[in-house]
Amino acid sequence: MxxxxxxxxxxxxxxxxxxxxxxxxxxxxxxxxxxxxxxxxxxxxxxxxxxxxxxxxxPPREPRELAPEVPETVRDRFSEGSRCENAQAYRGAAAMYRAAVEELCKDRGATANNLYNKIEGLRSDLGDDLVTDLHEARMLGNDSVHDGIVYSAEEVANVAELIVEMTKLLYVLPAEKARMREARQQRRDAAKNAATL
Missing domain, CATH: 2.20.25 (N-terminal domain of TfIIb)
Known part of the structure:
Protein backbone atom coordinates (compact mmCIF):
# COMPACT_ATOMS: atom_id res chain seq x y z
CA MET A 1 0.00 0.00 0.00
CA PRO A 59 7.45 5.39 13.46
CA PRO A 60 10.35 7.43 14.75
CA ARG A 61 13.79 6.04 13.97
CA GLU A 62 15.37 4.13 16.81
CA PRO A 63 18.70 5.61 17.89
CA ARG A 64 21.81 3.56 17.30
CA GLU A 65 23.04 1.84 20.43
CA LEU A 66 26.39 0.38 21.34
CA ALA A 67 26.64 -3.01 23.02
CA PRO A 68 26.49 -3.18 26.83
CA GLU A 69 30.14 -4.31 26.91
CA VAL A 70 31.16 -0.80 25.80
CA PRO A 71 31.88 1.61 28.69
CA GLU A 72 28.91 3.72 29.75
CA THR A 73 30.62 7.04 29.00
CA VAL A 74 31.22 5.97 25.38
CA ARG A 75 27.67 4.59 25.01
CA ASP A 76 26.17 7.77 26.48
CA ARG A 77 27.95 10.12 24.04
CA PHE A 78 27.27 7.80 21.12
CA SER A 79 23.56 7.51 21.97
CA GLU A 80 23.22 11.29 22.14
CA GLY A 81 24.97 11.56 18.79
CA SER A 82 22.55 9.06 17.33
CA ARG A 83 19.55 11.02 18.61
CA CYS A 84 21.02 14.13 16.97
CA GLU A 85 21.55 12.18 13.75
CA ASN A 86 17.91 10.99 13.77
CA ALA A 87 16.78 14.59 14.22
CA GLN A 88 18.93 15.55 11.22
CA ALA A 89 21.11 17.71 13.48
CA TYR A 90 24.27 16.48 11.80
CA ARG A 91 26.70 18.93 13.39
CA GLY A 92 25.40 17.91 16.81
CA ALA A 93 25.75 14.25 15.84
CA ALA A 94 29.31 14.84 14.64
CA ALA A 95 30.24 16.59 17.89
CA MET A 96 28.81 13.78 20.02
CA TYR A 97 30.41 11.02 17.94
CA ARG A 98 33.71 12.84 18.43
CA ALA A 99 33.01 12.99 22.17
CA ALA A 100 32.34 9.23 22.14
CA VAL A 101 35.74 8.68 20.51
CA GLU A 102 37.41 10.86 23.15
CA GLU A 103 35.80 8.77 25.89
CA LEU A 104 36.91 5.59 24.13
CA CYS A 105 40.49 6.88 24.03
CA LYS A 106 40.40 7.74 27.74
CA ASP A 107 39.05 4.28 28.53
CA ARG A 108 41.92 2.74 26.55
CA GLY A 109 44.40 4.67 28.70
CA ALA A 110 45.18 7.68 26.51
CA THR A 111 46.21 10.70 28.59
CA ALA A 112 47.51 13.25 26.06
CA ASN A 113 46.32 16.86 26.19
CA ASN A 114 44.24 16.77 22.98
CA LEU A 115 42.28 14.17 21.06
CA TYR A 116 44.72 13.98 18.15
CA ASN A 117 47.55 13.03 20.50
CA LYS A 118 45.30 10.67 22.49
CA ILE A 119 44.51 8.80 19.29
CA GLU A 120 48.13 8.76 18.16
CA GLY A 121 49.16 7.46 21.58
CA LEU A 122 47.01 4.37 20.96
CA ARG A 123 48.52 3.57 17.55
CA SER A 124 50.81 0.78 18.84
CA ASP A 125 47.87 -0.92 20.61
CA LEU A 126 45.15 -0.39 18.00
CA GLY A 127 46.93 -0.43 14.65
CA ASP A 128 46.73 1.91 11.69
CA ASP A 129 43.17 1.07 10.51
CA LEU A 130 41.48 1.77 13.85
CA VAL A 131 43.57 4.89 14.38
CA THR A 132 42.52 6.15 10.95
CA ASP A 133 38.86 5.52 11.85
CA LEU A 134 39.26 7.34 15.16
CA HIS A 135 40.76 10.32 13.32
CA GLU A 136 37.80 10.29 10.88
CA ALA A 137 35.42 10.73 13.81
CA ARG A 138 37.65 13.38 15.37
CA MET A 139 37.83 15.40 12.14
CA LEU A 140 34.07 15.08 11.52
CA GLY A 141 33.43 16.61 14.94
CA ASN A 142 36.12 19.26 14.65
CA ASP A 143 35.01 20.34 11.18
CA SER A 144 31.39 20.52 12.27
CA VAL A 145 31.96 22.49 15.46
CA HIS A 146 34.92 24.71 14.58
CA ASP A 147 34.41 25.25 10.85
CA GLY A 148 30.61 24.95 10.63
CA ILE A 149 30.80 22.21 7.99
CA VAL A 150 27.56 20.27 7.65
CA TYR A 151 28.32 16.76 6.50
CA SER A 152 25.72 14.70 4.65
CA ALA A 153 23.55 12.13 6.39
CA GLU A 154 25.54 9.37 4.71
CA GLU A 155 28.90 10.78 5.86
CA VAL A 156 27.72 11.08 9.46
CA ALA A 157 26.15 7.61 9.36
CA ASN A 158 29.40 6.18 8.02
CA VAL A 159 31.36 7.57 10.97
CA ALA A 160 28.73 6.18 13.37
CA GLU A 161 29.21 2.76 11.76
CA LEU A 162 33.00 3.09 12.09
CA ILE A 163 32.51 3.65 15.82
CA VAL A 164 30.18 0.65 16.07
CA GLU A 165 32.75 -1.53 14.28
CA MET A 166 35.65 -0.41 16.45
CA THR A 167 33.70 -0.96 19.68
CA LYS A 168 32.89 -4.48 18.49
CA LEU A 169 36.59 -5.12 17.93
CA LEU A 170 37.74 -3.50 21.15
CA TYR A 171 35.00 -4.51 23.60
CA VAL A 172 32.35 -6.90 22.27
CA LEU A 173 34.52 -9.60 20.65
CA PRO A 174 36.95 -9.82 23.59
CA ALA A 175 34.00 -10.11 26.01
CA GLU A 176 32.42 -12.84 23.86
CA LYS A 177 35.72 -14.73 23.72
CA ALA A 178 36.07 -14.47 27.50
CA ARG A 179 32.49 -15.75 28.02
CA MET A 180 33.06 -18.72 25.71
CA ARG A 181 36.42 -19.46 27.34
CA GLU A 182 34.73 -19.42 30.76
CA ALA A 183 31.89 -21.66 29.52
CA ARG A 184 34.39 -24.19 28.17
CA GLN A 185 36.33 -24.12 31.42
CA GLN A 186 33.14 -24.75 33.39
CA ARG A 187 32.29 -27.67 31.11
CA ARG A 188 35.81 -29.11 31.59
CA ASP A 189 35.56 -28.68 35.35
CA ALA A 190 32.12 -30.30 35.45
CA ALA A 191 33.37 -33.25 33.38
CA LYS A 192 36.41 -33.69 35.65
CA ASN A 193 34.23 -33.51 38.77
CA ALA A 194 31.80 -36.08 37.33
CA ALA A 195 34.68 -38.40 36.45
CA THR A 196 36.05 -38.30 40.03
CA LEU A 197 32.72 -39.28 41.61
Missing amino acids: SRSQLSPLPSGFGLSQDREVELQVWQCMHCDKPVLDLLFFAPDENGNNIPVSVQRGW
Missing part, protein backbone atom coordinates in the same frame (compact mmCIF):
# COMPACT_ATOMS: atom_id res chain seq x y z
CA SER A 2 1.34 3.42 -0.88
CA ARG A 3 -0.47 6.75 -0.96
CA SER A 4 1.04 10.13 -1.51
CA GLN A 5 -0.03 13.72 -1.91
CA LEU A 6 2.12 16.61 -3.11
CA SER A 7 1.50 19.95 -1.44
CA PRO A 8 3.38 23.17 -0.62
CA LEU A 9 5.61 22.95 2.41
CA PRO A 10 3.95 24.39 5.54
CA SER A 11 5.68 27.44 7.00
CA GLY A 12 6.46 25.67 10.31
CA PHE A 13 9.23 23.57 8.76
CA GLY A 14 11.66 26.48 8.64
CA LEU A 15 12.60 25.69 5.04
CA SER A 16 12.26 27.67 1.85
CA GLN A 17 8.66 28.04 0.73
CA ASP A 18 9.60 27.11 -2.84
CA ARG A 19 9.90 23.52 -1.67
CA GLU A 20 7.06 21.06 -1.70
CA VAL A 21 6.52 18.04 0.48
CA GLU A 22 4.92 14.71 -0.34
CA LEU A 23 3.46 12.59 2.42
CA GLN A 24 4.01 8.94 1.65
CA VAL A 25 2.17 6.23 3.56
CA TRP A 26 3.61 2.76 3.32
CA GLN A 27 2.80 -0.55 4.92
CA CYS A 28 5.66 -2.41 6.59
CA MET A 29 6.15 -5.80 4.97
CA HIS A 30 7.19 -7.31 8.31
CA CYS A 31 4.64 -6.03 10.82
CA ASP A 32 1.92 -4.63 8.50
CA LYS A 33 1.94 -1.33 10.42
CA PRO A 34 1.94 2.02 8.61
CA VAL A 35 5.10 3.96 7.86
CA LEU A 36 4.85 7.68 7.10
CA ASP A 37 7.64 9.48 5.28
CA LEU A 38 7.90 13.12 4.25
CA LEU A 39 9.63 13.46 0.89
CA PHE A 40 10.89 17.00 0.33
CA PHE A 41 11.15 18.46 -3.17
CA ALA A 42 12.93 21.54 -4.48
CA PRO A 43 13.26 22.95 -7.97
CA ASP A 44 16.33 22.01 -9.98
CA GLU A 45 18.09 24.38 -12.40
CA ASN A 46 15.32 23.74 -14.97
CA GLY A 47 12.51 24.49 -12.52
CA ASN A 48 11.47 20.84 -12.15
CA ASN A 49 10.66 19.61 -8.66
CA ILE A 50 13.08 16.88 -7.64
CA PRO A 51 13.28 14.98 -4.34
CA VAL A 52 16.02 16.37 -2.09
CA SER A 53 15.48 14.61 1.24
CA VAL A 54 13.30 12.17 3.14
CA GLN A 55 12.28 12.48 6.76
CA ARG A 56 10.69 9.64 8.70
CA GLY A 57 7.37 10.77 10.15
CA TRP A 58 6.27 7.54 11.83
Whole structure:
Protein backbone atom coordinates (compact mmCIF):
# COMPACT_ATOMS: atom_id res chain seq x y z
CA MET A 1 0.00 0.00 0.00
CA SER A 2 1.34 3.42 -0.88
CA ARG A 3 -0.47 6.75 -0.96
CA SER A 4 1.04 10.13 -1.51
CA GLN A 5 -0.03 13.72 -1.91
CA LEU A 6 2.12 16.61 -3.11
CA SER A 7 1.50 19.95 -1.44
CA PRO A 8 3.38 23.17 -0.62
CA LEU A 9 5.61 22.95 2.41
CA PRO A 10 3.95 24.39 5.54
CA SER A 11 5.68 27.44 7.00
CA GLY A 12 6.46 25.67 10.31
CA PHE A 13 9.23 23.57 8.76
CA GLY A 14 11.66 26.48 8.64
CA LEU A 15 12.60 25.69 5.04
CA SER A 16 12.26 27.67 1.85
CA GLN A 17 8.66 28.04 0.73
CA ASP A 18 9.60 27.11 -2.84
CA ARG A 19 9.90 23.52 -1.67
CA GLU A 20 7.06 21.06 -1.70
CA VAL A 21 6.52 18.04 0.48
CA GLU A 22 4.92 14.71 -0.34
CA LEU A 23 3.46 12.59 2.42
CA GLN A 24 4.01 8.94 1.65
CA VAL A 25 2.17 6.23 3.56
CA TRP A 26 3.61 2.76 3.32
CA GLN A 27 2.80 -0.55 4.92
CA CYS A 28 5.66 -2.41 6.59
CA MET A 29 6.15 -5.80 4.97
CA HIS A 30 7.19 -7.31 8.31
CA CYS A 31 4.64 -6.03 10.82
CA ASP A 32 1.92 -4.63 8.50
CA LYS A 33 1.94 -1.33 10.42
CA PRO A 34 1.94 2.02 8.61
CA VAL A 35 5.10 3.96 7.86
CA LEU A 36 4.85 7.68 7.10
CA ASP A 37 7.64 9.48 5.28
CA LEU A 38 7.90 13.12 4.25
CA LEU A 39 9.63 13.46 0.89
CA PHE A 40 10.89 17.00 0.33
CA PHE A 41 11.15 18.46 -3.17
CA ALA A 42 12.93 21.54 -4.48
CA PRO A 43 13.26 22.95 -7.97
CA ASP A 44 16.33 22.01 -9.98
CA GLU A 45 18.09 24.38 -12.40
CA ASN A 46 15.32 23.74 -14.97
CA GLY A 47 12.51 24.49 -12.52
CA ASN A 48 11.47 20.84 -12.15
CA ASN A 49 10.66 19.61 -8.66
CA ILE A 50 13.08 16.88 -7.64
CA PRO A 51 13.28 14.98 -4.34
CA VAL A 52 16.02 16.37 -2.09
CA SER A 53 15.48 14.61 1.24
CA VAL A 54 13.30 12.17 3.14
CA GLN A 55 12.28 12.48 6.76
CA ARG A 56 10.69 9.64 8.70
CA GLY A 57 7.37 10.77 10.15
CA TRP A 58 6.27 7.54 11.83
CA PRO A 59 7.45 5.39 13.46
CA PRO A 60 10.35 7.43 14.75
CA ARG A 61 13.79 6.04 13.97
CA GLU A 62 15.37 4.13 16.81
CA PRO A 63 18.70 5.61 17.89
CA ARG A 64 21.81 3.56 17.30
CA GLU A 65 23.04 1.84 20.43
CA LEU A 66 26.39 0.38 21.34
CA ALA A 67 26.64 -3.01 23.02
CA PRO A 68 26.49 -3.18 26.83
CA GLU A 69 30.14 -4.31 26.91
CA VAL A 70 31.16 -0.80 25.80
CA PRO A 71 31.88 1.61 28.69
CA GLU A 72 28.91 3.72 29.75
CA THR A 73 30.62 7.04 29.00
CA VAL A 74 31.22 5.97 25.38
CA ARG A 75 27.67 4.59 25.01
CA ASP A 76 26.17 7.77 26.48
CA ARG A 77 27.95 10.12 24.04
CA PHE A 78 27.27 7.80 21.12
CA SER A 79 23.56 7.51 21.97
CA GLU A 80 23.22 11.29 22.14
CA GLY A 81 24.97 11.56 18.79
CA SER A 82 22.55 9.06 17.33
CA ARG A 83 19.55 11.02 18.61
CA CYS A 84 21.02 14.13 16.97
CA GLU A 85 21.55 12.18 13.75
CA ASN A 86 17.91 10.99 13.77
CA ALA A 87 16.78 14.59 14.22
CA GLN A 88 18.93 15.55 11.22
CA ALA A 89 21.11 17.71 13.48
CA TYR A 90 24.27 16.48 11.80
CA ARG A 91 26.70 18.93 13.39
CA GLY A 92 25.40 17.91 16.81
CA ALA A 93 25.75 14.25 15.84
CA ALA A 94 29.31 14.84 14.64
CA ALA A 95 30.24 16.59 17.89
CA MET A 96 28.81 13.78 20.02
CA TYR A 97 30.41 11.02 17.94
CA ARG A 98 33.71 12.84 18.43
CA ALA A 99 33.01 12.99 22.17
CA ALA A 100 32.34 9.23 22.14
CA VAL A 101 35.74 8.68 20.51
CA GLU A 102 37.41 10.86 23.15
CA GLU A 103 35.80 8.77 25.89
CA LEU A 104 36.91 5.59 24.13
CA CYS A 105 40.49 6.88 24.03
CA LYS A 106 40.40 7.74 27.74
CA ASP A 107 39.05 4.28 28.53
CA ARG A 108 41.92 2.74 26.55
CA GLY A 109 44.40 4.67 28.70
CA ALA A 110 45.18 7.68 26.51
CA THR A 111 46.21 10.70 28.59
CA ALA A 112 47.51 13.25 26.06
CA ASN A 113 46.32 16.86 26.19
CA ASN A 114 44.24 16.77 22.98
CA LEU A 115 42.28 14.17 21.06
CA TYR A 116 44.72 13.98 18.15
CA ASN A 117 47.55 13.03 20.50
CA LYS A 118 45.30 10.67 22.49
CA ILE A 119 44.51 8.80 19.29
CA GLU A 120 48.13 8.76 18.16
CA GLY A 121 49.16 7.46 21.58
CA LEU A 122 47.01 4.37 20.96
CA ARG A 123 48.52 3.57 17.55
CA SER A 124 50.81 0.78 18.84
CA ASP A 125 47.87 -0.92 20.61
CA LEU A 126 45.15 -0.39 18.00
CA GLY A 127 46.93 -0.43 14.65
CA ASP A 128 46.73 1.91 11.69
CA ASP A 129 43.17 1.07 10.51
CA LEU A 130 41.48 1.77 13.85
CA VAL A 131 43.57 4.89 14.38
CA THR A 132 42.52 6.15 10.95
CA ASP A 133 38.86 5.52 11.85
CA LEU A 134 39.26 7.34 15.16
CA HIS A 135 40.76 10.32 13.32
CA GLU A 136 37.80 10.29 10.88
CA ALA A 137 35.42 10.73 13.81
CA ARG A 138 37.65 13.38 15.37
CA MET A 139 37.83 15.40 12.14
CA LEU A 140 34.07 15.08 11.52
CA GLY A 141 33.43 16.61 14.94
CA ASN A 142 36.12 19.26 14.65
CA ASP A 143 35.01 20.34 11.18
CA SER A 144 31.39 20.52 12.27
CA VAL A 145 31.96 22.49 15.46
CA HIS A 146 34.92 24.71 14.58
CA ASP A 147 34.41 25.25 10.85
CA GLY A 148 30.61 24.95 10.63
CA ILE A 149 30.80 22.21 7.99
CA VAL A 150 27.56 20.27 7.65
CA TYR A 151 28.32 16.76 6.50
CA SER A 152 25.72 14.70 4.65
CA ALA A 153 23.55 12.13 6.39
CA GLU A 154 25.54 9.37 4.71
CA GLU A 155 28.90 10.78 5.86
CA VAL A 156 27.72 11.08 9.46
CA ALA A 157 26.15 7.61 9.36
CA ASN A 158 29.40 6.18 8.02
CA VAL A 159 31.36 7.57 10.97
CA ALA A 160 28.73 6.18 13.37
CA GLU A 161 29.21 2.76 11.76
CA LEU A 162 33.00 3.09 12.09
CA ILE A 163 32.51 3.65 15.82
CA VAL A 164 30.18 0.65 16.07
CA GLU A 165 32.75 -1.53 14.28
CA MET A 166 35.65 -0.41 16.45
CA THR A 167 33.70 -0.96 19.68
CA LYS A 168 32.89 -4.48 18.49
CA LEU A 169 36.59 -5.12 17.93
CA LEU A 170 37.74 -3.50 21.15
CA TYR A 171 35.00 -4.51 23.60
CA VAL A 172 32.35 -6.90 22.27
CA LEU A 173 34.52 -9.60 20.65
CA PRO A 174 36.95 -9.82 23.59
CA ALA A 175 34.00 -10.11 26.01
CA GLU A 176 32.42 -12.84 23.86
CA LYS A 177 35.72 -14.73 23.72
CA ALA A 178 36.07 -14.47 27.50
CA ARG A 179 32.49 -15.75 28.02
CA MET A 180 33.06 -18.72 25.71
CA ARG A 181 36.42 -19.46 27.34
CA GLU A 182 34.73 -19.42 30.76
CA ALA A 183 31.89 -21.66 29.52
CA ARG A 184 34.39 -24.19 28.17
CA GLN A 185 36.33 -24.12 31.42
CA GLN A 186 33.14 -24.75 33.39
CA ARG A 187 32.29 -27.67 31.11
CA ARG A 188 35.81 -29.11 31.59
CA ASP A 189 35.56 -28.68 35.35
CA ALA A 190 32.12 -30.30 35.45
CA ALA A 191 33.37 -33.25 33.38
CA LYS A 192 36.41 -33.69 35.65
CA ASN A 193 34.23 -33.51 38.77
CA ALA A 194 31.80 -36.08 37.33
CA ALA A 195 34.68 -38.40 36.45
CA THR A 196 36.05 -38.30 40.03
CA LEU A 197 32.72 -39.28 41.61
